[in-house]
Amino acid sequence: METILRVSDLHVSFAARGGKIRAVRGVNFEVKRGEAVAIVGESGSGKSVTAQSIMRLLPSPPSRIEKGSIEFKGRNLLKLPEREMEAVRGRDIGMIFQDPMTSLNPTMTVGRQITEGLFKHQGMNRTEARERAVELLRLVGIPNPEKRYGQYPHSFSGGMRQRAMIAIALACNPSLLIADEPTTALDVTIQSQILRVMKEMQERFGTSIILITHDLGVVAQLCDRVVVMYAGQVVESGTTWELFRNPQHPYTRGLLRSMPRLDLPKGKPLIPIEGTPPDLLAPPPGCAFCARCPEAMEVCADRDPELVPVGPAGQAAKCWLHHPLAKEAVR
Amino acid sequence: MSAGTNRALLEVNGLSKFFHIGNKQTLRAVDNLTFQVGQGETLGVVGESGCGKSTAGRTIVRLYEPTAGEARFLGQNIFKLKGAKLKALRREMAMVFQDPHASLNPRFSVADIIAEPLDIHGLAGSAKERRKKVEELLDKVGLRPDHAARYPHEFSGGQRQRIGIARALAAGPKFVVCDEPISALDVSIQAQVVNLLKDLQRSMGLTYLFIAHDLSMVKHISDRVAVMYLGKIVELAESAELYGNPKHPYTQALLSAIPIPDPKVEAERERIVLSGDLPSPINPPSGCAFRTRCPYATEKCAAESPAFREIRPGHRVACHYA
Numbered sequence: 001m002e003t004i005l006r007v008s009d010l011h012v013s014f015a016a017r018g019g020k021i022r023a024v025r026g027v028n029f030e031v032k033r034g035e036a037v038a039i040v041g042e043s044g045s046g047k048s049v050t051a052q053s054i055m056r057l058l059p060s061p062p063s064r065i066e067k068g069s070i071e072f073k074g075r076n077l078l079k080l081p082e083r084e085m086e087a088v089r090g091r092d093i094g095m096i097f098q099d100p101m102t103s104l105n106p107t108m109t110v111g112r113q114i115t116e117g118l119f120k121h122q123g124m125n126r127t128e129a130r131e132r133a134v135e136l137l138r139l140v141g142i143p144n145p146e147k148r149y150g151q152y153p154h155s156f157s158g159g160m161r162q163r164a165m166i167a168i169a170l171a172c173n174p175s176l177l178i179a180d181e182p183t184t185a186l187d188v189t190i191q192s193q194i195l196r197v198m199k200e201m202q203e204r205f206g207t208s209i210i211l212i213t214h215d216l217g218v219v220a221q222l223c224d225r226v227v228v229m230y231a232g233q234v235v236e237s238g239t240t241w242e243l244f245r246n247p248q249h250p251y252t253r254g255l256l257r258s259m260p261r262l263d264l265p266k267g268k269p270l271i272p273i274e275g276t277p278p279d280l281l282a283p284p285p286g287c288a289f290c291a292r293c294p295e296a297m298e299v300c301a302d303r304d305p306e307l308v309p310v311g312p313a314g315q316a317a318k319c320w321l322h323h324p325l326a327k328e329a330v331r
Numbered sequence: 332m333s334a335g336t337n338r339a340l341l342e343v344n345g346l347s348k349f350f351h352i353g354n355k356q357t358l359r360a361v362d363n364l365t366f367q368v369g370q371g372e373t374l375g376v377v378g379e380s381g382c383g384k385s386t387a388g389r390t391i392v393r394l395y396e397p398t399a400g401e402a403r404f405l406g407q408n409i410f411k412l413k414g415a416k417l418k419a420l421r422r423e424m425a426m427v428f429q430d431p432h433a434s435l436n437p438r439f440s441v442a443d444i445i446a447e448p449l450d451i452h453g454l455a456g457s458a459k460e461r462r463k464k465v466e467e468l469l470d471k472v473g474l475r476p477d478h479a480a481r482y483p484h485e486f487s488g489g490q491r492q493r494i495g496i497a498r499a500l501a502a503g504p505k506f507v508v509c510d511e512p513i514s515a516l517d518v519s520i521q522a523q524v525v526n527l528l529k530d531l532q533r534s535m536g537l538t539y540l541f542i543a544h545d546l547s548m549v550k551h552i553s554d555r556v557a558v559m560y561l562g563k564i565v566e567l568a569e570s571a572e573l574y575g576n577p578k579h580p581y582t583q584a585l586l587s588a589i590p591i592p593d594p595k596v597e598a599e600r601e602r603i604v605l606s607g608d609l610p611s612p613i614n615p616p617s618g619c620a621f622r623t624r625c626p627y628a629t630e631k632c633a634a635e636s637p638a639f640r641e642i643r644p645g646h647r648v649a650c651h652y653a
Contacts (some may be wrong), residue, residue: 008538015333042363042517042518042519042520043517091566157608157609159608160608187379187380187544187609188379188544188546188585188588188589189379189585189588189604189605190379190582190588191523191588191590192588192590192598192602192604193604193605193606195590196604213518214518215590216464216518216592217589217590217591217592217597218590220590220591220592220594220596220597221597223452239434240594241594241595242618244592244593244594244595245594254519255518255519258518258519258522259518259521259522259547259592259611260547260548260549260551261591261592261593261594262546262547262574262589262591263591263596265571266550266551266570266571267528269526270522270526270551271522271523272519272520272521272522272523272526273519273522273523274523276489276490276520289585
């Protein structure tokens with residue numbers, strides 16, 4: 001399958017009092033046509049910064065893309081003039097944000113927020129745009145879309161607002177949809193409605209999806225591949241199937257072990273990951289997970305491992321344990 | 332542990348809390364709750380936002396005044412107490428809040444935050460004794476003695492939640508309401524805090540009312556679980572029974588909506604997706620509040636409010652057809 005997005009060696013930092021916060025430190029991943037890729041990580045892991053860098057939404061200063069490239073359909077987005085980037089946003093790449101309460105404009109009707117992109121990118125006239133917007137609202141499962149078209153966001157519930165956001169993001173048939181924690185602010189019964197809508201859109205229009213989340217359950221439900229981030233780096237990637245069944249990085253294993261499972265009988269105590277993530281003002285020289293890792297070796301504190309292929313299904317892990325000499329190493 | 336084998340520490344009967352919100356409208360946040368919590372037990376309360384679970388917790392510790400009903404703590408009605416007796420009761424009950432960023436006073440040092448209950452109840456005689464007690468509490472929750480002099484902003488979310496727990500335990504309570512104590516924390520930190528709460532329960536003989544929307548975590552920590560919908564308890568049973576044999580259509584849908592971190596299980600699962608949104612608690616549906624989203628609803632459900640009846644020992648459901 002054709003690769004539509006390739007992020008290579010992306011480094012992003014933020015100017016802060018006391019130095020530079022190195023939020024993203026050498027991230028590589030790609031997204032193929034029609035594929036749903038999850039970027040999983042905890043707060044501060046750099047997953048949202050990565051997504052916002054793709055859309056070039058980060059204000060600079062304080063942010064700065066130090067190096068790397070983001071190739072979308074053969075063009076490096078980081079080199080595009082702002083005007084061309086505006087054409088990419090909304091038309092080629094749609095984005096859904098976490099908080100449907102604050103990311104819609106309260107002073108514009110929902111209909112106008114959907115048609116905005118249609119006027120701008122597709123050159124539609126008012127009647128066409130209105131028809132398309134109503135169709136989109138119906139598509140994402142909003143009842144009575146003709147009436148809803150003229151209403152303001154405040155008369156929508158949380159789940160309805162997130163549906164409206166999906167309608168806005170999909171208005172111009174983008175080939176890539178970036179969803180940044182789209183269901184975190186929603187209740188579980190509403191979450192499962194929204195995930196179903198996203199899955200339908202992916203299947204129907206062949207839209208690629210980048211789903212940014214901290215919820216591994218949501219990943220298992222929606223995504224084909226997973227990229228696990230920790231302290232600004234990709235520590236493991238692979239197909240959802242392999243990564244969950246056979247995690248190769250101690251951090252991934254730790255995350256899966258620390259979560260209680262609804263489908264398993266209770267009884268065993270949870271195994272937490274002790275400690276906290278490192279300070280990205282001064283990232284450690286070795287592996288960023290070293291201080292919390294139960295399997296750390298001497299080398300881990302000194303040298304940062306590479307992301308290396310492990311297993312046959314394209315899985316990769318950034319861990320010294322996969323080095324041929326690891327068996328003889330000093331713990 | 333069920334309430335049957337153990338003396339009830341807390342008995343709640345017909346508890347309601349309505350808020351008047353102007354225009355002669357009433358928001359029925361908590362509507363006629365009846366349940367018991369046994370000594371040393373953890374009762375989980377789950378439900379989606381707006382179902383009244385936090386209001387219930389807050390009313391029981393008297394952060395709100397109830398509209399109707401009673402809550403008996405070791406036999407005495409919490410809502411009837413005044414003055415010195417109420418103050419004495421407040422030593423017995425504590426609360427851990429959801430947001431570790433908003434629930435600690437940023438101008439207080441950690442020592443002052445943790446010692447505030449000690450000061451109020453006059454439990455720390457001298458400055459030296461106060462310091463010693465604070466250090467003991469810090470140690471109990473896995474923090475260091477030198478953390479006492481620092482301020483909340485110097486701590487991570489998980490550490491702040493530990494400070495909140497230390498404060499809750501300071502006056503030596505028997506009963507702690509944990510209102511979403513882990514939902515603001517990262518996954519890898521959640522397990523740390525839950526394990527801490529479980530250890531403290533064992534070592535100090537605490538009783539918990541554990542309010543959360545994360546059903547997997549509630550299953551893990553609770554002995555019994557109550558499911559709330561629109562201000563009412565719709566189902567209450569021992570944890571294994573509720574998760575293994577849910578009888579209320581809402582409980583079934585809620586459990587089926589939780590994603591499981593295993594792609595194989597996810598691929599094979601049948602999922603009940605509820606249509607529509609939560610109705611407003613200002614003008615709840617007639618009869619059964621869940622009927623507007625229930626796949627099995629009939630005319631009877633609109634006409635009659637279902638009784639909260641016991642269908643098996645210890646398993647109660649509010650549904651005509653359970």
